[in-house]
Amino acid sequence: MSLDTLTSQPLPIRARRHGDVVQVRGNDRDINLPVAHLGGGRLALRPASEGVPTHNETLAACETLSNHATEEVLVVLDRALWCAREAQLLKSGCAQVLDGDTLGVFPELLWQLPDLWLPEPQPVFPQVMMPDPHGAHPLRPAKPTGTLYHRYIPWLDQVFSLRALEREADLPLFHHWMNDTRIAAFFDEAGTMAEHQGYLARMADDPHMMPVFGCLNGVPLFYFELYWARENRIGAHYEAGAWDRGWHVLVGEEHARGADYITAWLPSLMHYMFLAEPRTQALVGEPAASHHQQIRNLTRSGFARVKDFDFAHKRATLVRLERDYFFKSRLWARPDPEDPGRPLRLSCSALLTRGNTK
Known part of the structure; x- marks a missing residue:
């Protein structure tokens, strides 16, 4: 399948x-x-040799250079050679002046720009607080449709994308996955086609929930439910920020399990949620406290294990990932299995605060 057919x-x-x-x-x-x-x-x-790249071509090249966790990266641009792009790079925020001769493109700035990953970046939605029995929360924007996010995954040589679930067209696949015995054992939503149709209808009517498919080269393999934490049941168990977001996940196809896939969909999903709403400062999850493998995967991916607590239906673990840590630690990159540490010494804040850019 051509990459150009993956999105509208x-x-x-x-x-x-x-x-x-x-x-x-x-x-x-x-x-x-x-x-x-x-x-x-x-x-x-x-x-x-063909000339100075366009702005987005420049960003794409810098993305590729910062898509690995095995080396620290600061992309340096000679200002004399890149003068045609300097103003836009500085205005976008991904580049900073290092000295009189050079610009630096810092990964933790570049990867917070929506340009390369969101097909249709949305303007920041006005904030108006709405009353709620469980505490005030912002009025939520309308849910987006179609393709939400796309990213090339070098270790799979495939494009991972997120798209909003289409209630009628995607119902058969959703129904099939929910009745898979492996999935039903933990998602607990096995049922008839009519019951699943009602489930998706309730999801569509709930402003704080959004069902999403995760795809590789356009083929759905994963199902996610994204939610705003303030209005969710998890909001009663910690002091949720106004724009904190959480998620549930199931891997629909057996062959899409394992480290190669987790290191693709998990950081990409986190990346999307941070890009989609720049006011989101933290992402949370509530896996079953007994699901030790999932909790290990999350902590290896940058989540902090905050506490265990009780829902009506399970003992859960609250995990939390902060925006600042995600981008400074370059958690979108696949860690080296021989060296799982994350590079931090060339962070923008450290260099610019010290003034040590040489």
């Missing part, structure tokens, strides 16, 4: 690194950008 809008720019060259591929041209190692985790990106 084509994916216009794709980039891959081949040694000391980043190949950027768009709909109308391919360009090769040389990369030079400057030492200390700094990579110099230079324009192609």
Whole structure:
């Protein structure tokens, strides 16, 4: 399946690194950008012989250079060579002036821009607090439709995407997954087609819940329920921020289990929720306290284990991931199994606070 068929809008720019060259591929041209190692985790990106890349081509190249956890990365741009792009890079917020000669593109800034991953970035929704028996919460925006997010996963060589569930078209697959004995054992929603139709109708009518499919190369493999924590049952068990968000997950297809897939869908889902609402400062979950493997996967992925508590139907563990930690630690990248540590020394805040950019 062509990457351009994955969404209602084509994916216009794709980039891959081949040694000391980043190949950027768009709909109308391919360009090769040389990369030079400057030492200390700094990579110099230079324009192609075809000329200075567009803004989004530049962002795609920088994304590719920062898509790995095995090395620290600060992408350095020579201001004389990139003067045509400097104003837009600085205005977007992904780049900072390092000195009189160079700009630095910091991963924790770049990956907070929606440009490369959200097909249709939404404006920030006005905040109006609404009364609620469990405490005031913001008026929630209308739920988006269609493709929500897409990201190339280098270790799978596939595109992971999120799309909003279509109630009628997706009902048969939802029904099939919910009646799978493996899934029903923990999701506990086995039932008839009519019951599942009612389930999705209630979800559609609930402003705080959103059902989403996770796909690889356009094929649905995962089901997620995203929710605003203030209005959810979890909100009674911790001091939920106004824009905190949580999620439930099931892996619909047996072959899509395992580390290669978890390290693709889990950080990508977290990335989407942080991008979709810039006021979201924390993501939470409530796995069963007895589900030790899932909790291990979450803590390895950056979640803090906060406490155990009781729902009416289960003993749960509250886990929490903060925006600042996700982006500074580059948790979107697949950790090296031999070295699971995360690079932090070249963070934007550390370098710019010290003024040590040399």
